[in-house]
Amino acid sequence: MKSLKIGKQTIRFLSAPSLVAAASVVGPKEGRGPLSQHYDIILDDPINHTESYEMAEHTMLLQACKHCLTKANMQEEQIDLILGGDLLNQILSTTLTARELQRPFIGLYGACSTMAESLLMGSICVDGGYAENALCAVSSHYCTAERQFRYPLEYGNQRTPAAQWTVTGAGAFLISHTQHSPVCIPCGTIGKVMDYQIKDANNMGAAMAPAAADTLAAHFQDTGRTPKDYDHIFSGDLGKVGSDLLKNLMKQKGYALIEDNYTDCGLMVFDPKDDVHAGASGCGCSAVVLSAYILDKIRIGAWKRVLFMATGALMSTTSSQQGESIPGIAHAIVLEHREDGMK
Amino acid sequence: MIFMYLKAFLVGGILCAIGEALILKTKLTPARILVVYIVAGVILSAAGLYKPLVQFAGAGATVPLTGFGHALAQGTIQAVQEKGWIGAFTGGLTATAGGIAAAVFFGLIAAFCFKPKPKDF
Amino acid sequence: MKHNIPDSVIKNYQTMVRKLTPKSPLGSGCLRAFVVGGFICIIGQAATDLSHVYLDLNASEALTFGSVFLVFITALLTGIGVFDRIARYAGAGTVVPITGFANAMVSPAMEFKAEGWVLGTGAKLFTIAGPVLAYGISTAVAVGILYFLIGW
Numbered sequence: 349m350k351s352l353k354i355g356k357q358t359i360r361f362l363s364a365p366s367l368v369a370a371a372s373v374v375g376p377k378e379g380r381g382p383l384s385q386h387y388d389i390i391l392d393d394p395i396n397h398t399e400s401y402e403m404a405e406h407t408m409l410l411q412a413c414k415h416c417l418t419k420a421n422m423q424e425e426q427i428d429l430i431l432g433g434d435l436l437n438q439i440l441s442t443t444l445t446a447r448e449l450q451r452p453f454i455g456l457y458g459a460c461s462t463m464a465e466s467l468l469m470g471s472i473c474v475d476g477g478y479a480e481n482a483l484c485a486v487s488s489h490y491c492t493a494e495r496q497f498r499y500p501l502e503y504g505n506q507r508t509p510a511a512q513w514t515v516t517g518a519g520a521f522l523i524s525h526t527q528h529s530p531v532c533i534p535c536g537t538i539g540k541v542m543d544y545q546i547k548d549a550n551n552m553g554a555a556m557a558p559a560a561a562d563t564l565a566a567h568f569q570d571t572g573r574t575p576k577d578y579d580h581i582f583s584g585d586l587g588k589v590g591s592d593l594l595k596n597l598m599k600q601k602g603y604a605l606i607e608d609n610y611t612d613c614g615l616m617v618f619d620p621k622d623d624v625h626a627g628a629s630g631c632g633c634s635a636v637v638l639s640a641y642i643l644d645k646i647r648i649g650a651w652k653r654v655l656f657m658a659t660g661a662l663m664s665t666t667s668s669q670q671g672e673s674i675p676g677i678a679h680a681i682v683l684e685h686r687e688d689g690m691k
Numbered sequence: 692m693i694f695m696y697l698k699a700f701l702v703g704g705i706l707c708a709i710g711e712a713l714i715l716k717t718k719l720t721p722a723r724i725l726v727v728y729i730v731a732g733v734i735l736s737a738a739g740l741y742k743p744l745v746q747f748a749g750a751g752a753t754v755p756l757t758g759f760g761h762a763l764a765q766g767t768i769q770a771v772q773e774k775g776w777i778g779a780f781t782g783g784l785t786a787t788a789g790g791i792a793a794a795v796f797f798g799l800i801a802a803f804c805f806k807p808k809p810k811d812f
Numbered sequence: 813m814k815h816n817i818p819d820s821v822i823k824n825y826q827t828m829v830r831k832l833t834p835k836s837p838l839g840s841g842c843l844r845a846f847v848v849g850g851f852i853c854i855i856g857q858a859a860t861d862l863s864h865v866y867l868d869l870n871a872s873e874a875l876t877f878g879s880v881f882l883v884f885i886t887a888l889l890t891g892i893g894v895f896d897r898i899a900r901y902a903g904a905g906t907v908v909p910i911t912g913f914a915n916a917m918v919s920p921a922m923e924f925k926a927e928g929w930v931l932g933t934g935a936k937l938f939t940i941a942g943p944v945l946a947y948g949i950s951t952a953v954a955v956g957i958l959y960f961l962i963g964w
Contacts, residue, residue, distance in 0.1 A: 394809045399926070400926045401926075402926075490809060491807075491809050495923055495924075499919070500807060500919040500920045500922065500923030500924070500936075501807040501808065501809055501896070501919070501923060502807050502808075502890045502891075502893060502895065502896050502915075502918070502919040502922055502923065503896060503899075503915065503916065503919040503920070503923075504890075504895050504896045504898065504899025504900070504906050504907065504912070504915045504919070505721060505896070505899060505900070506714075506836070506841075506899065506900055506903045507900070508836055509833075509834035509835065509836055510833045510834060542817075543817075544817065544821075544822050544825045544826070545822050545826065546826075546829065551829070551833055554829045554833065558825060589829075589832055589833050589834070592832045593828060593829065593832055596828055596832070597825075597828075626834075695857065696854050696857055696858075699850070699853045699854055699856075699857040700850035700851065700853060700854050701850065702853070703849050703850045703852065703853025703854075703856075703909065704845075704846035704847065704849050704850025704851075704853070704905075705846065706849065706908055707845040707846055707848070707849025707850070707902075707904050707905045707907075707908045707909070708842040708843070708845050708846040708849070708904070709904075710845065710849075710904030710907060710908040711841050711842045711844075711845035711846075711903045711904035711905070712838065712841075712842055713904075714903065714904055714907075715835075715836050715838050715841055715842075716838070721904070721907045721912065722916065722940045722943070722944075724904065724907055724908065724912075725907065725908075725912060725913060725916065725940065725943075725944045726943050726944050726947050726948075728908060729944055729947065729948035729951075730947050730948060730951050732948075733948060733951040733952050733955060734951065734955075737955040737958075737959070748853075749857050749860070750853045750854070750856035750857035750860055750878060751850070751853045751857070753856070753875060753878070753879075754852060754853045754856035754857075754878070754879075754882065754909045754910055755849070755853070755908045755909050755910075756908055756909070756910065756912065756913060756944075758910075759910060759913070759948065760948055760951070760952075762875075763948055763949065763951075763952035764951075764952050764955050766952075767952045767953065767955055767956035767959070768955070768956065768959050770956070771956045771959050771960045775960065776956075776957065776960045778956060778960075779952075779953050779955075779956025779957045779959070779960060780953055780956070782952075782956060783948075783949055783952035783953065783956070784949065789876035789877075789879055789880050790876070790879040790880065790883060790910060790913075791945070793879065793880040793883040793884065793914075794883050794887075794913060794914045794917045794918070794941065795917065795937065797883055797884055797886075797887035797888075797914070797918065798887065798914075798917040798918045798921040798937050799921060799933065799937070800887065801887045801888075801890060801891040801918045801921060801922055802918075802921040802922045802925050802933045802937075804891060805890075805891035805892065805893075805922055806922070806925075807893075807919070807922045807923050808893040
């Protein structure tokens with residue numbers, strides 16, 4: 349059998365599966381941000397008219413999935429596989445959404461890297477012929493993340509300058525076997541868990557940057573490309589501190605990221621005036637930026653080739669309390685514009 | 692009178708500023724600061740060092756959590772003097788019952804009346 | 813050894829992290845804590861004095877009233893969602909006074925209502941206050957026993 353592996357960690361997809369539709373749902377605060385015009389749905393109420401924030405996150409994700417199907421002009425029954433996850437224990441929001449949609453479901457956990465993780469898995473399944481249509485869906489919610497990982501909402505606490513703000517948002521993406529889409533996924537790089545002994549839970553960017561640098565360098569080595577081969581490179585949610593660290597690490601590795609073609613999604617979601625310190629984080633962060641902004645640019649052909657890398661801090665509150673450092677991970681996928689894919 | 696308020700402001704403010712410095716410069720989280728302050732209050736008070744501060748600054752020394760520790764220690768010592776060893780177990784909570792009961796009671800009332808709201812939404 | 817990253821790489825990285833991570837400004841942080849914390853103490857002093865004069869409480873009852881009053885105000889401000897805004901500005905200025913203790917009880921009580929009145933609100937009420945009471949009370953009991961034994 350012919351190997352579809354390139355180098356050590358990169359895999360290619362023979363058929364280059366298409367990303368046919370994407371939907372983004374965000375909370376009110378995100379809806380006021382710089383990408384305000386681009387989101388599909390902006391919630392008017394952070395609890396989304398439900399009884400709890402967990403239900404709010406779940407219904408938000410469900411909205412994203414349904415909206416994505418509407419955009420793709422598809423019925424729920426046509427989905428062969430749902431792949432997704434979120435930040436909560438037992439990936440609660442995604443599980444409840446899969447319970448609603450009643451389609452075959454594989455739950456994923458990669459903390460905030462789940463967006464790229466699910467797109468990778470979706471592409472593998474579609475390219476391998478195990479699914480015609482795979483729905484990749486992730487979500488995060490500021491309030492559910494706060495109460496699981498940090499403090500009660502009304503607890504009086506100062507945030508440190510390196511702290512990030514979890515995005516209230518959900519993204520759903522449909523990967524399909526059909527060639528009729530201007531956006532395709534030709535390859536991706538699977539990351540390793542990296543841990544440079546960062547223990548500060550208020551500095552997730554620092555915990556994730558080494559993993560991001562490792563995955564990026566592996567991608568360039570495996571493919572023989574350099575940052576210049578991409579119209580744009582995005583990291584998921586490193587924030588201000590993490591993206592500065594990534595730039596430094598990449599310079600050391602000999603792949604300098606140039607200012608005008610590298611951006612961190614964590615710096616795109618909120619208005620800098622909104623007191624979010626080092627930027628945005630959460631599965632929803634990279635998901636809504638990818639759906640609302642990046643894909644549009646590729647679809648119209650403004651960008652021909654983009655590297656999208658979502659980063660995750662695989663922190664557990666248990667291990668953190670036991671003094672363990674925070675392991676980080678990053679997965680990357682390449683998104684390309686396909687000329688003949690226009691309908 | 693005004694002088695008393697000035698002293699309360701200064702001493703209370705300094706105790707808070709020390710707390711802020713501890714939060715920023717050490718690994719102490721606010722929750723641990725609370726524990727450190729109350730234990731420090733009990734020990735300082737038992738060693739006879741806190742009472743002069745209370746006499747000097749009034750609420751400036753009693754309102755910070757060290758003052759809570761002071762009340763625990765003084766209540767315990769007084770109860771031991773009056774009732775013997777059993778006072779070690781009853782004195783502290785008796786002296787601080789007001790604050791604790793209020794926090795429990797108002798906590799429940801607040802939970803009953805209000806919903807937590809996310810900020811900046 | 814946990815993984816194959818050389819110590820020197822970790823050290824270099826952590827130096828880089830320290831250099832690139834912005835610090836909270838110590839001076840202005842302490843100043844804000846000082847001003848807000850001092851102001852809270854003035855309110856406590858005023859409540860104590862006024863209750864002494866107008867509610868006819870003796871000195872120790874008036875002190876208790878001062879505490880209860882601050883706890884009540886904290887519960888109210890926490891309930892209407894104002895306390896955490898003040899705390900974000902003041903830092904230890906609201907943590908160190910009894911307001912911090914009260915907020916640490918009221919906020920989880922509200923937050924975990926969704927998990928029920930007994931194991932949600934009732935249990936989580938003591939998430940932060942529990943350790944404070946446990947160590948405070950135990951130290952005081954130890955002091956009392958010592959005092960009884962050696963009667964200093």
